[in-house]
Amino acid sequence: MMQEEASPKTLPSPRATVPDVAFVTGSISLPSAEENTLDEPVSATILRDVRLVAGKLKVVLLPKNTSEETLKALRDWDLWGPLMLCLTLSIMLSLTAPASQSAMVFTGVFVVVWAGAAVVTINAQLLGSTISFFQSVCVLGYCIFPLNIATMLLLVLKVIIHHVAIRLLIVAIGFVWSTRASVVFMSKMVPPKRKALTVYPVLLFYLFISWMVLIQIRFLCDTYFLINEKALFRPHIPVVEAICHQEDVTKMSGSASEQLDKLIRDIETDLGIDANAPLPSDKKPVKKAAAAKEAGAEGAKPKKEKGPKPVKKAAEADADQPEITKLDIRVGKIVKVWKHETADKLYCEEIDVGEDEPRQIASGLVYHYSLEEMQDHRILVLCNLKARNLVGFKSHGMVMCAATPLEDGKEKVKFVEPPADAKIGERIVFDGLTGEPFTPAQVEKKKVLVNIGEDMKTDENGVATWKGHVFQTSAGPCTAPGVPNAVIR
Structure with missing residues (x-):
């Protein structure tokens, strides 16, 4: 009997189980570098800044109520725009002041705008504002733009706006516009319960600037009409025109009383008033004869009667004389x-x-x-x-x-x-x-x-x-x- 060849038994090979593995995908490319502005022309930099300033001015003129647009406008703050607006307002108001006070008015407006903006900003931050110091100063500075427009309008139309009510209306519109624009920005950044405490200083800030604009423009308009309506009654016209000339911005010197005395002298010159002339008296002069009678002068000589005074020919002018x-x-x-x-x-x-x-x-x-x-x-x-x-x-x-x-x-x-x-x-x-x-x-x-x-x-x-x-x-x-x-x- 033949024995069959025994074939080796094939053992089942173990199957390796591979667990499901999630493949990690990603990009190994480097992020593109930001645009480099170091090599760009100066003109391109200036134009970009001008566009940014113009965009913020547009937001001020047409303030939005949505917080997203407000935050977008606040994100890129700058101080160039507020500086130029403050400088423009200071120059315009200093031109309306007397020559001896131009420097003082310019300095006063400049200090009021920046110091006032800083005080309002600190108050907002103490009340829990979420915007930074410079963002708040930027907003308050840009929001004086409507008052700049009102001042420029009053300067241009000084010939036809002598009426106080018209000037008051124009300044009031600028005040309301500036206040509303700033309130839209500021109110979004403070808790609702403290909104009134934040808005109140803003109102005072723009109200004070509006008051400065109103009184300076009033001085300019009153002086303009005084000169033009009274010019023919003053013989010293070149003197008055030189005194009212606004290009001579002299340096302030001396005490406040000296400046006030100089202003009074300028006004006296403008009106042709004699500063050394005695004030008119309501008392009638006592006649010599009555005084002698009251004194009981017995030996006084009788007063000699005078004849009628001769009429001066020079006093009577011919009606037809040129x-x-x-x-x-x-x-x-x-x-x-x-x-x-x-x-x-x-x-x-x-x-x-x-x-x-x-x-x-x-x-x-x-x-x-x-x-x-x-x-x-x-x-x-x-x-x-x-x-x-x-x-x-x-x-x-x-x-x-x-x-x-x-x-x-x-x-x-x-x-x-x-x-x-x-x-x-x-x-x-x-x-x-x-x-x-x-x-x-x-x-x-x-x-x-x-x-x-x-x-x-x-x-x-x-x-x-x-x-x-x-x-x-x-x-x-x-x-x-x-x-x-x-x-x-």
Whole structure:
């Protein structure tokens, strides 16, 4: 028997069980680097900042109520925008102040805006605000933009907004706009129970700035209308214009009382008030005869009766006398000139007009002539005017000048000059017109300068005229070189 070959038994191979493993996936690429602005042009940087500032101003003008948009506007804070807005507001308000107070107003507005914003921010943070210090200052600074618009609007429309109610309405709109814009931002960042405590200082902050805008614009408008409505009643027009000139921003010096005294002197000069004149008294003078009677003077001599006073011929003027002949305009020469001690815009002159002594006259011509140009200059002088006290200097007349406006709002002012051969002290005459000059009291009482108005002016050749009648001397006509078709005053 054959034995079958025994085949080896195949053992079942163990199966290895592989557990399910979750494969980890991911990206091994590096994140792209942020945009590098170090190598970009300066113009691109400036434009980007300008766009950011403009975007924040747009949010201020149209504040959103949603917290998401509010946070987006607050996320990228900056101080350039608030700085420019504060600087603009300070400059505009300083231009409305008197020249002696411009620096003080500029500094005051600047300090109020930044110090006030800091105080309001600290108050909000103490109440649990979630925004940073600089974010809050940024918001408060941007929100004065509506008040900037109101101030600019008042400056542009100062000619037609003399009414207080209109100015108040414009400033009130700016205040409400600024307050609402800031409240929308600030109220989202504090607990609801403390919202009123946060909003209250914000209201005071913008209310104080609005008050500053209102009083400064009121001063500007009142001064503007005072100058334009009263200009014809003041003979010293160049002086008043120089005092009201706003480009001279002088440095503040001395105590507050000195600054107040200087402001009072400027106002007195503007209105032509004699600061040294005694106050009018309501008491009637006691007659000498009554005083002697009360004293019981027995040996007093009887008072001699006086006859009627003769009527002065000069006091009675012909009704048909031309207005220009009522003025005593003479040829003069400046023999001495110096700057006023306290008024930076005034020259003090001694002018020879053919009298025993030179006349002392003040003129606001510092912006138009140097001391060297003034010295020994031949000019025309209006002599029959009442003496006026101009910042402590007694002025006995007025220097005749021709003025024409320029495009930048300034004026070009030139002397009305006689011919070189004209005699010092001779009176200006007009062809076909005769008449004796009035006394200074008559000139003021009859309002001669008011009646003349702007009829005194130069023609297209710069020759001085009154209603077509030329200012004549023995040597020829008087002229104002370089200022044709200009008003003479």
